[in-house]
Amino acid sequence: MEARISATHFPLETLGPGRRLGIWFQGCSLACAGCMSRHTWDADGGRPKRISDLLELWEAALGGGAEGLTVSGGEPLEQAGALAELLAGASRLREPARRERDGSGDMPDLLVYTGYEPAELTPVHRRALRHADALITGRYRAGQPTRLVWRGSANQRLRPLTPLGEARYAPHLAREGTGGGLQAVVDTREGPGVRIYGVPLRGELRRVERGLREAGVVLRRPSWRP
Numbered sequence: 001m002e003a004r005i006s007a008t009h010f011p012l013e014t015l016g017p018g019r020r021l022g023i024w025f026q027g028c029s030l031a032c033a034g035c036m037s038r039h040t041w042d043a044d045g046g047r048p049k050r051i052s053d054l055l056e057l058w059e060a061a062l063g064g065g066a067e068g069l070t071v072s073g074g075e076p077l078e079q080a081g082a083l084a085e086l087l088a089g090a091s092r093l094r095e096p097a098r099r100e101r102d103g104s105g106d107m108p109d110l111l112v113y114t115g116y117e118p119a120e121l122t123p124v125h126r127r128a129l130r131h132a133d134a135l136i137t138g139r140y141r142a143g144q145p146t147r148l149v150w151r152g153s154a155n156q157r158l159r160p161l162t163p164l165g166e167a168r169y170a171p172h173l174a175r176e177g178t179g180g181g182l183q184a185v186v187d188t189r190e191g192p193g194v195r196i197y198g199v200p201l202r203g204e205l206r207r208v209e210r211g212l213r214e215a216g217v218v219l220r221r222p223s224w225r226p
């Protein structure tokens with residue numbers, strides 16, 4: 001099976017605890033005003049990737065000490081079959097990796113971002129999320145800023161789903177960020193570009209743009225502008 005993918009990155013350090021593999025699904029029809037990832041909206045954009053190739057990335061990340069997988073987008077649930085296969089495979093592969101590390105280390109967790117609210121999830125969505133340890137749910141609402149870590153607006157909820165999710169995320173449910181929670185990665189695969197990973201505080205993207213400009217880097221098509 002294939003998924004349309006916007007990007008992958010390891011080590012991702014700004015969307016979930018620890019060093020993680022990030023996989024961003026392509027395609028989102030929810031069109032939140034103020035979304036910083038408009039480049040992920042087009043369902044025909046990004047690139048097709050085999051789930052087996054994504055799982056190879058996960059295996060490599062586990063070998064490199066990954067503490068978790070973060071799946072974001074775009075809207076991962078708009079490719080529910082591919083998401084189900086990815087999470088099932090990621091769950092299967094993490095146990096041997098943990099045994100190889102030291103036999104008792106923490107199990108890497110699986111975190112999924114979705115713009116849907118729990119009440120909107122269909123049986124197909126719920127099946128796709130069967131192996132997720134935690135979800136961050138809800139549309140981005142620009143008018144409801146928050147400082148809660150890993151959430152873009154105050155309506156979004158971090159929801160542990162499993163005992164591992166509880167253990168890993170309970171300390172962060174009410175934890176607030178202090179800024180600086182963004183990671184910038186130079187990406188030249190489609191011409192000169194910078195990818196910014198993480199959830200910005202209000203006004204933080206403007207500061208990033210200003211800082212880049214002062215360093216001589218002018219963003220021509222930032223993904224957060226219509």
Ligand code: SF4
Pocket residue numbers: 028029030031032035036037038040073074075114115116139140
């Ligand atoms: S914030 Fe998330 S759910 Fe909303 S439009 Fe952007 S990618 Fe889609």
